Amino acid sequence: SQQGEEDPQALSIQEGENATMNCSYKTSINNLQWYRQNSGRGLVHLILIRSNEREKHSGRLRVTLDTSKKSSSLLITASRAADTASYFCATAGGSNYKLTFGKGTLLTVNP
């Protein structure tokens, strides 16, 4: 069963705009991770945020975590056509090496 649920399922924006994706989960976690998957490829790790962290940055990525609401958001600033991909959140609960993935958000960035 999926732990994380991404919202929206699909998002289409213009190049240069910001993209925000949300993830909600149901049980307590040790960390939450975001991954990107380009069409026909494997997943690539983007960022990990621990349960005691509230915000984390990596380049054009900003991730927030609200454990009281059991939710996280991924913000991609100044998006590029190359950011077109599916984005998945994944949570680590009791065993940190076991991840539970959501169904993903398909982001399309139009040139």
Place this chain on the structure above:
Amino acid sequence: NAGVTQTPKFQVLKTGQSMTLQCAQDMNHEYMSWYRQDPGMGLRLIHYSVGAGITDQGEVPNGYNVSRSTTEDFPLRLLSAAPSQTSVYFCASSYSRQNHYEQYFGPGTRLTVT
């Protein structure tokens, strides 16, 4: 480093046939796992291993076997293929960074069972 490699990239099987999906990593990661990805779904964990000689079931283990005789290799065996096993299969590896694990994925094997 090659990272995580998977073979084959594509495979077509007939119902009832068996086969092994290969996965190897050259990063000396202790943890390895197999996922399947179906259209519109996220990844579901099939089996995982926390080290050589140790394997355990994930969310959807039925119809699949694994073994881990070395740190590098983690093959996934389909015992008797069924159309419901048509999917894209991903292998991943990870290591502990202050007890948090981020996963490195292979390119996937696209399997069709007719």
